[in-house]
Amino acid sequence: MLFTTATLAGFAALAPSAFALDNGVGRLPSNCVMIVAWNAFVCNIDDTIILETASLMQSLGLQDAGYTQMNLDDCWGEKNRSADGVLQANAERFPSGFINLTSQLHDMGFKAGIYSDSGWRTCQDYPGSYSNELLDAETFQDWGFDYLKYDNCYIPFDDIIREGTLGRFQRMADAIANLSSTSGQPPLIYSLCEWGWSQVWLWGASMANSWRVDNDIAANWDSIAAIINLASFIPQATNFYGRNDMDILEVGNGDLTYEENKSHFTAWALFKSPLLIGTNLSAVSSEIVDVLSNPEILAINQDPVVGTSISPFRWGLNPDWTSNSSFPAQYWSGPSQNGPCSCWSLNTLSEPADMFFNLTESPWIRAGRSYSVRDLWTHSDNGTAIRNFTAEVVPAHGVVALLLQDAGDEPDGIDPLCAVYCQCGTENGSYVYGGCTTEY
CATH class of the missing domain: 2.60.40.1180 (Golgi alpha-mannosidase II)
Structure with missing residues (x-):
């Protein structure tokens, strides 16, 4: 993918200062660092795995480090809605239902997140939320969830929806806002998963707390470098209430070296991206826990005064x-x-x-x-x-x-008199070093 310098500079100039949902909900640093089940377990999730992982977050010190949320990803439900059109927890894998699960997570000091899709079906072919946005938002709230990751699969035909990507995601944003208004409860934290390098970072801040900016991450350096490259052109889109989401942390996964794990974590943290651990904590090394819980790096990600990205x-x-x-x-x-x-x-x-x-x-x-x-x-x-x-x-x-x-x-008497020589001049109008130089 090639762009001219002028084009890329223009994109960066267009990126908004994030202003999304400036209502105290989802503001950094609260609820910024989380854990997600997808990269480690894919569809092999159940209430036991979720609760065991939550316990590991506590025993490994990750909750104390600031990882305060447990998120379910795709595959949590039945393949079809109930007779009255309501989403259903998978009876085999979540036999006690989600109210029981979220209550246990809340009692452990975690918030809970769930997943749905803006199309007919989710990416793994479970019921999506298109045309059921308000019903599903009410269901998630009744179940005790605090956060919604919203994906982008099984898009309705144009002559059905007559909307672009923005319009499909706006439907759920409106449902969440309407539900909060009528219920008096805080709105769900809303995370868009558009997973394609489009203009989502231009409009995501108008409706959501975070928005994916690229395709799904992979546990290799090429993927991480490509996302860092993209992030270099859109840092202006991140602030306290809206954040460029670089996708799930692959720290400890694949064949990443220790140095690559550090670079990956540092980049995501200093970009102020949501930090979503995608590692199986039952098999993680102490070295990786130390990377994920580096207090001085997390302090910058969680800065209560400065919300912008590097x-x-x-x-x-x-x-x-x-x-x-x-x-x-x-x-x-x-x-x-x-x-x-x-x-x-x-x-x-x-x-x-x-x-x-x-x-x-x-x-x-x-x-x-x-x-x-x-x-x-x-x-x-x-x-x-x-x-x-x-x-x-x-x-x-x-x-x-x-x-x-x-x-x-700095000490007196340092030469050159200007750190950067360009236009370094005296009061009488002469240049000290003969104009400009590109040398540093």
Whole structure:
């Protein structure tokens, strides 16, 4: 998929500052980090697996880290609605029904999520919610669910619905809003799963708390790199009440290396994407639990003051605004409540590399100031950066995640007089360095 620089810059300029459902429901940081059953179990889910996984979240410390929700994905129901048109829990796998299940989850301190579809059927051929939106929203609320993932399969013919993708998802958004108005209960947190690179990020914020921005993730580096590449062009779409959803975390799955797992988790967290664990916790290693529960990375994802995503300040290997699904942007930053800049450098190469940037390349850094450097993966203070920073020997597909905090004026007498030479001039109108340079 190739785009011109002008086209991609135009897309980014169009991305809205998210304003969806600014009513206190679904606002970061609450309910941001969750667990989902799909990637680990597919359709092999039942109430025992759900409750056992919830217990593992507690015993492994993930609930304390902030993972506060259990979500069911597809395949939870019977193949057909009841005689009066109501969705039904699968009698064999959920014999006690969902009111009992959600009550147990709530008693354990979790919220509960469920899945449906905007078409005739779900992606695994169970009943969808098209033409039954309000009935299904009422059912989910009566069952005790707090969250709805809403998928995009079995779309009705155009001459039936006479709506585009936006219109189909809007039907459920309206049903959720109407139900909340009449019942007096908080609306379901609404997560769109449109799974195609379309303009969902342009309109998703008008109706939902999160929206998928790409196809289903796979547990390999190529898939993760491609999603990071896409995210580099739409960071403006994320804020407290609406978030670009990069899809389920594959941390610990497939053949991802330890460094790739760290990079994957860091990217999703600093993008402020919903963090949905897709790993079978009964088989997970302590190393992977440590990745998923890194408190300093989660603190940025859960920042109560800054809801926006990080964004690239330099693409690095490629010219800025280049779309390259194998080698995405490498240098990113954003503001943080704990410091003016949370930064990360991503080594997209398949071999170790040093990574250098000038501090003032990031818009959140002030010229003429020095910055203390906190490494969010080694949990260590790495001295003071003046003018620039170099991360040495970053592993293949590895990441360096930093929190930079103002440490006062830089020392006197530093040459050059401007960190970035371009247009560096004196009061009498002369250039100090003879104009501009692209050198950093």
